[in-house]
Amino acid sequence: MTTIELRNVSRWYGNVVAVNDVTMSIEPGVTGLLGPNGAGKSTIMHMIAGFLPPSRGELTIGPGSSWRNPAVYRQVGLVPERDSVYAFLTGEQFVVSTAKLHELPDPAAAAARAIALLDMAEAANRKIATYSKGMRQRIKVAAALVHDPEVLLLDEPFNGMDPRQRLHMMDLLDKLGSEGRTILFSSHILEEVERLSGTIQVVVAGRLAASGDFRAIRRLMTSRPHVFTVRSSDDRLLASILIGGTTAGRSAVTAVELTRAGLQVRTSDYGAFCRDIAVLARDHGIRLREVLPADESLESVFAYLVAN
Amino acid sequence: MFNTTVAWITLRATLSRRRALLFALPAVILILLTVALKASHPPMQLWPSHVLGTFGFSVLIPLTALIIGTSVLGAEIDDGSIIHLLATPVSRSAVVMTKFVVATGLTVVFAAVPELIAALISGGGSVPGPGDAGLVPIGAGTFAVALFTGALACSVIYNAVFVMVSTATTRAIAVGLLYVLVWEVLLSNFVSGVKLLSVSHYGLGIANGLASDPALEAGLGVLTSVVMGAIVTVVALALAMNLLSSFTLKGEPA
Numbered sequence: 001m002t003t004i005e006l007r008n009v010s011r012w013y014g015n016v017v018a019v020n021d022v023t024m025s026i027e028p029g030v031t032g033l034l035g036p037n038g039a040g041k042s043t044i045m046h047m048i049a050g051f052l053p054p055s056r057g058e059l060t061i062g063p064g065s066s067w068r069n070p071a072v073y074r075q076v077g078l079v080p081e082r083d084s085v086y087a088f089l090t091g092e093q094f095v096v097s098t099a100k101l102h103e104l105p106d107p108a109a110a111a112a113r114a115i116a117l118l119d120m121a122e123a124a125n126r127k128i129a130t131y132s133k134g135m136r137q138r139i140k141v142a143a144a145l146v147h148d149p150e151v152l153l154l155d156e157p158f159n160g161m162d163p164r165q166r167l168h169m170m171d172l173l174d175k176l177g178s179e180g181r182t183i184l185f186s187s188h189i190l191e192e193v194e195r196l197s198g199t200i201q202v203v204v205a206g207r208l209a210a211s212g213d214f215r216a217i218r219r220l221m222t223s224r225p226h227v228f229t230v231r232s233s234d235d236r237l238l239a240s241i242l243i244g245g246t247t248a249g250r251s252a253v254t255a256v257e258l259t260r261a262g263l264q265v266r267t268s269d270y271g272a273f274c275r276d277i278a279v280l281a282r283d284h285g286i287r288l289r290e291v292l293p294a295d296e297s298l299e300s301v302f303a304y305l306v307a308n
Numbered sequence: 309m310f311n312t313t314v315a316w317i318t319l320r321a322t323l324s325r326r327r328a329l330l331f332a333l334p335a336v337i338l339i340l341l342t343v344a345l346k347a348s349h350p351p352m353q354l355w356p357s358h359v360l361g362t363f364g365f366s367v368l369i370p371l372t373a374l375i376i377g378t379s380v381l382g383a384e385i386d387d388g389s390i391i392h393l394l395a396t397p398v399s400r401s402a403v404v405m406t407k408f409v410v411a412t413g414l415t416v417v418f419a420a421v422p423e424l425i426a427a428l429i430s431g432g433g434s435v436p437g438p439g440d441a442g443l444v445p446i447g448a449g450t451f452a453v454a455l456f457t458g459a460l461a462c463s464v465i466y467n468a469v470f471v472m473v474s475t476a477t478t479r480a481i482a483v484g485l486l487y488v489l490v491w492e493v494l495l496s497n498f499v500s501g502v503k504l505l506s507v508s509h510y511g512l513g514i515a516n517g518l519a520s521d522p523a524l525e526a527g528l529g530v531l532t533s534v535v536m537g538a539i540v541t542v543v544a545l546a547l548a549m550n551l552l553s554s555f556t557l558k559g560e561p562a
Contacts, residue, residue: 042557049395051557068553070397078395080557084388086317088324094392100313101396143392 001028002062002075002150002182004048009057011043018043020206021057026184030177032193032214033186035203041186042081044203045155048184049078061151074102077144081155081186083136087129091120091139094128095146102147114142119168133160141169145176152176154185158192170196225254226270227294230277231262233287239263241280262290311398314406321389322379322414330375331414334368335422342426356430357523360455361515364423365508369462370488372419373411377470378480380407381552386478391557400552404471408545411467420459427452450519458515458524461537465507468541472548475555503527510537 004026011019019040035041046052047059050066050073059065066072086094095114099107115124118138128136137160144152154173158166173196177183187193193200193214200217202210210217232238239256242265252269267273274291281288322328341363345355381404384390393403432448469487474480488508496502496509503509509526510533517530526533 046557049557051391051394051555053554053556070394070399073395073397076395078391080388080391080395082388082391085392086321086389088320089317097313097317098392098396101311101393101398103397140392144395 001180003027004151004182004184005058005060006044006048007058009044009047009054009059011040011047011052011055017206019047019054019203022203022206022208023057024201024208024211026182026201027199028177028180028182029199030173030183030185030196032196032200033184033203034190034193034200035186035188035209037188039188039203040206041188041203042155043206045081045153045184045186049076049080049153074147075149076151076153077147077149079137079140079144079152079154079157081159083133083160085128085136085140088127090125090127091115091131091135091142092124094139095124095143098143099146104147110146110148111142114146115139117145117172118142134162134165137161138165138169141172149181151182152184154183156187157185158187158189166192225266225268226273228265228267228273229262229290229292229294230265230288231290232281233289235263237284238281238286241284242277264294309402309405310409311402311406314393314398314403315410317393318380318407318410319414321384322376322410325379325383327375327379331372331418334371335418338364338368338422338426339429342429346430354523356427356432356451357521360423360427360430361512361521361524364426364455365458365462365511365515366493368423369415369419369459369511370466370492370508373415373463373466374470374481374484374488376414376418377411377467378474378484380411380474381471381548382474382478382480385474385555390555394552394555400555401549404475404545404548404552408467408471408548411471412463415463415467416460420456420463423459424452424456427455446519446521451521454515454517454519454521454524457518458511458513461514461533462507462511465510465537465541465544468544468548469507472544472551475548475551500527504532504536505540507537507540509533510540 006022006024009019009022010017022044033041033044043052047054048061048066050069053067061072061076064072066076089097092111092115095111096107099110104110115121118141120135120138120142123131123135128139131139137157141154141157157169161169173183173185185196198214199212200210200214201208202217230238235258239258242253243256252272253265253267255266257264265273277291278288341359345359349355381390384393394400428448430448432446432451470480470484473483477483491502492506492508496506503526509528512524512526513528513533514530516524516526528536
């Protein structure tokens with residue numbers, strides 16, 4: 001059982017702060033590192049993996065630091081985000097050579113086990129240059145798992161995978177986590193994290209925005225106010241219905257603003273509002289011209305989390 | 309300090325790249341040039357020392373070493389595949405030493421051995437004798453061994469330097485070219501002190517020590533060449549190991 005600890009870790013490049021005073025503890029099991037692009041996830045991953053020293057703070061994997069300490073890779077497997085592998089090798093040669101670099105007693109057997117685990121046996125004798133992006137990702141994971149590490153770090157592991165490959169990878173990570181390994185993966189896609197991990201660390205603008213049980217954080221995310229821009233044949237009537245009618249409670253409409261561009265509607269229930277506005281408009285003979293979520297980017301979700 | 313798996317991957321990577329074709333090009337030019345000059349000139353001429361000394365040590369060996377020495381590690385650092393080697397318990401010193409040995413071996417094959425072959429084809433050098441004695445021959449064997457030894461020394465020292473440069477900058481080829489063309493070829497002709505930090509002059513100094521030939525005169529004695537070459541090699545490798553130990557991946561700033 002190995003725990004990853006970050007204590008007041010910061011990392012800056014010149015005047016640019018990439019990671020700002022992050023403290024987190026990553027326990028055995030699957031943990032998702034979630035955040036929008038540019039939030040500092042990769043920087044955190046690189047620091048944990050020993051490929052970047054913290055500018056300040058302390059970072060340990062198990063008992064020791066990973067910076068300038070190659071011995072740590074006996075218990076750590078790393079799947080980097082960058083899609084660069086030895087394309088001139090076959091999948092099998094790549095995994096076997098990784099096993100040899102780890103000085104495993106039977107590299108061929110270890111490689112065969114890892115390749116089978118990733119369902120890559122059929123393509124193992126092909127050159128990696130002929131692989132799809134998803135297959136390259138899987139062979140990288142096989143190489144990272146070949147020495148049976150206690151800690152597995154995956155930087156955006158689902159990039160380029162088709163839905164079937166994603167499900168297979170998720171099941172595998174789930175299984176590895178339940179065996180007591182410490183699995184940390186980064187992602188900017190909420191649904192990936194939702195499907196896979198019970199624990200998440202949310203990073204926004206280099207800071208730790210939320211940490212803990214995914215369901216609690218998800219509730220916070222879904223109960224945040226959503227803003228819609230609505231244009232219709234009678235905006236004034238629609239506004240009065242939305243704010244005053246019985247559906248207002250059901251759709252959790254909290255505010256309506258009449259603007260030149262149409263109505264700005266605030267609601268705390270995204271799904272109910274989308275269903276109800278269509279029914280309301282039909283019942284009152286109003287023609288809807290546009291119903292547009294004003295800001296549903298992941299960044300805005302995370303910004304809300306930070307503010308709360 | 310030497311890892312066979314790293315060596316195997318390095319060899320496969322280096323020879324599978326398109327630039328591998330470039331390795332053989334200077335060697336082929338040198339041998340063809342030697343054959344053509346041999347056929348068109350009578351024996352006892354000064355051209356073997358000039359061609360094999362000047363072209364060999366100023367162009368063939370440095371350029372071949374530059375392409376190979378910056379490929380073995382620099383190309384993997386550039387494309388990011390080096391992380392698959394570095395995320396293993398293999399020490400960074402072993403990675404540097406193995407890459408250096410492979411690069412040196414390839415440079416010997418593609419530069420030092422062609423230098424030896426060309427020297428043997430040329431039939432040996434000649435030097436002006438005392439007084440009116442005309443040209444005095446240097447035996448083909450002595451001449452070839454001297455050039456080959458100098459080329460071996462250059463292969464070792466150049467690769468230590470170029471492997472180090474490729475760990476220090478992503479523009480290793482440009483830096484290496486500047487060193488070879490500006491420092492070694494241009495400045496060393498005007499400022500004699502520059503020769504003290506010129507790898508090609510170490511090689512020529514060693515060759516000249518084995519087969520005394522004014523055309524191979526490097527302005528450096530054998531002892532100076534050997535000592536300076538050893539110091540440069542050790543310092544360059546130590547620096548490369550330290551730089552690779554601190555190898556970083558850049559994350560995206562927030």
